[in-house]
Structure formats: structure tokens, C-alpha cells
Amino acid sequence: MKLKQKIIISVIILIMLLSALTLSCIYVWWYRQPQKPVIHIIALGGQSNCEGVALSSALEQKVTNKQYQLYSQGFKNVSIVRVTEGGVVGSIQQCKLGLGATSNHFGIEIGIADYLNTYYPDYQYCLVKKAVGGTTMGEFWTPSSDTGEYIEQLINGINITIQQYEKLGYIVKVDAFCFMQGEEESASGELTNYYNDTLNMINYFRETFKQYGDNIRYIDGGVYHSERFPYGNQVNQIKKSVADTDNNNYYIDTIAMGLTKNNHEESGIDDVFHYDSLSMLRLGWAFGEDIVDNNNVD
Numbered sequence: 001m002k003l004k005q006k007i008i009i010s011v012i013i014l015i016m017l018l019s020a021l022t023l024s025c026i027y028v029w030w031y032r033q034p035q036k037p038v039i040h041i042i043a044l045g046g047q048s049n050c051e052g053v054a055l056s057s058a059l060e061q062k063v064t065n066k067q068y069q070l071y072s073q074g075f076k077n078v079s080i081v082r083v084t085e086g087g088v089v090g091s092i093q094q095c096k097l098g099l100g101a102t103s104n105h106f107g108i109e110i111g112i113a114d115y116l117n118t119y120y121p122d123y124q125y126c127l128v129k130k131a132v133g134g135t136t137m138g139e140f141w142t143p144s145s146d147t148g149e150y151i152e153q154l155i156n157g158i159n160i161t162i163q164q165y166e167k168l169g170y171i172v173k174v175d176a177f178c179f180m181q182g183e184e185e186s187a188s189g190e191l192t193n194y195y196n197d198t199l200n201m202i203n204y205f206r207e208t209f210k211q212y213g214d215n216i217r218y219i220d221g222g223v224y225h226s227e228r229f230p231y232g233n234q235v236n237q238i239k240k241s242v243a244d245t246d247n248n249n250y251y252i253d254t255i256a257m258g259l260t261k262n263n264h265e266e267s268g269i270d271d272v273f274h275y276d277s278l279s280m281l282r283l284g285w286a287f288g289e290d291i292v293d294n295n296n297v298d
Contacts, residue, residue, distance in 0.1 A: 048133030052100025052107025054280035111284015186229035
């Protein structure tokens with residue numbers, strides 16, 4: 001082999017070695033850089049069974065002492081922001097009991113937080129909740145120029161929460177929208193636009209937060225069977241039909257779950273509208289399972 005060829009080959013080998021060394025150094029440098037933390041945001045919306053009228057004190061008799069202490073003290077990896085009357089956005093706080101309709105009650109947030117804390121303890125979550133009893137889809141949750149007051153308040157609450165986390169250096173991801181509503185329509189039968197209104201709400205939410213999530217899940221809880229809800233089956237059928245329109249839409253069959261309503265022992269009255277404490281916890285677990293089904297986290 002001529003000297004010139006040997007020199008060329010040697011130079012090529014040297015360049016390859018230097019390139020490999022450079023790439024290795026870049027990888028080591030990148031790996032050692034502090035990575036930004038990620039916060040996964042979950043939206044909660046709907047009526048009183050989302051807001052929460054299950055008694056915290058009643059739950060104490062139905063779970064272990066360890067569980068109740070955890071629920072009372074709060075989850076280290078799950079925070080919550082509540083959007084209250086007038087659209088006031090609260091501060092970021094640990095998710096715990098006492099954040100329902102009153103300080104004595106809780107909603108679906110506890111079961112959701114419990115599920116996420118159990119199966120994904122290394123991930124950080126923030127729930128943003130806007131829920132008001134007695135609200136209809138068409139008047140309060142459908143986005144338009146003259147309706148949709150509460151969906152707008154929920155979205156505003158999420159935007160403010162996103163800004164707060166981004167200022168703290170977090171990467172923000174919006175994972176899911178959990179919705180628990182339909183009791184009003186189940187009683188009134190006002191269902192003409194319920195299907196389209198639901199789809200409009202979902203599409204509006206996903207479009208608003210598309211930069212924070214490509215596959216935002218919509219999880220809808222069904223209403224339970226009651227003599228006070230003569231149109232409940234129709235409402236649930238619409239919810240199932242909505243779930244069938246998109247692989248990222250989910251329906252929770254609360255009747256099949258065997259959830260039970262508040263009884264006299266818990267609330268002092270026979271409450272046909274709201275779930276008892278253990279059923280509320282189980283409902284939250286069901287939402288939590290669908291939020292992260294098939295490892296929908298990264």
C-alpha cells in the first residue's frame with residue numbers, strides 16, 4: 001500500500017474516532033444536565049357527584065387507618081387547584097379530604113389521587129376541578145358566546161395553573177378531562193342537543209390544550225339508576241355513543257360497578273342523588289384507571 005493511501009486511511013480512522021468521542025461527550029453532558037420536572041394536569045368537571053358531597057367522616061369507617069391517614073394528610077405526588085364561585089382560581093395545594101362541596105366532604109379527586117399515587121408514585125400530577133351541583137350541559141358546559149360559563153372557568157383555571165408551573169420550570173402535559181354530569185338531564189329529559197353539546201365541549205377542550213397533549217383523554221361517568229332519573233338510560237346511552245367516536249374517549253358504567261347512594265346512616269337522609277363515601281372513592285379509582293390505562297404517561 002502506498003504511503004499516501006496509508007495516510008488517508010489513518011486520517012479517516014482518526015476522524016471516526018474523534019466523532020465517536022465527541023458524540024460520547026455530548027451524550028454524557030446531556031445526561032448529566034438537570035432534567036426539567038414534568039407535571040401532568042387532569043381536569044375535573046361536572047355536577048355535585050364530581051364536586052363531592054360524600055362525608056369524609058363516614059369514609060373513616062370503611063377504609064383502613066393507614067388509608068384514611070393518607071387521604072387526610074394528602075398525597076405527595078398529587079396536587080389540586082379548585083375553581084370556586086365566580087371563577088376564582090385557588091392556590092396549588094396537596095390533594096386531600098375536605099375539598100368537596102364543604103370542608104366535611106370529598107369528591108372524585110380522592111380516588112383519582114389514590115390510584116395515581118399507588119401505581120405511578122414517581123409522577124407528579126395536578127388536578128384542576130370546577131364542579132357545581134345542578135348544572136346542565138347546554139347551559140353551563142357547552143362553549144358558545146352565551147353559554148358555557150363553567151367550561152370557560154375550568155379552562156381559565158387550567159391556564160393559570162399551567163402558567164404557575166411553567167414559571168417554576170416544569171414541563172406541562174395535559175393528560176385527561178374527567179367529567180361527571182348528566183343527573184339534571186336524566187330528570188328533565190332535555191336531551192335534544194346533549195350528544196352534540198358533549199362533543200363540542202370535548203373538541204373545544206382538546207383544541208385549547210393541544211400544545212400540551214396530543215391524545216388528551218375524555219372520561220365520562222354514567223349516571224346511576226334511580227326512580228328520580230326516568231331518562232337516565234338515555235343519558236348513559238348518549239355517553240356511550242360519545243365514547244365510541246374516539247379511542248381517547250372513555251365511559252364509566254357506574255351501574256355495572258354497583259355504586260350505591262347516600263343512605264340515612266351517612267347523611268341523615270335517604271339521598272337519591274349522591275354516592276356514599278365508599279362509592280365515591282371507588283368512582284375516583286375508576287377515573288384514575290382510565291387516566292393511565294395502557295400506561296398513558298411519559
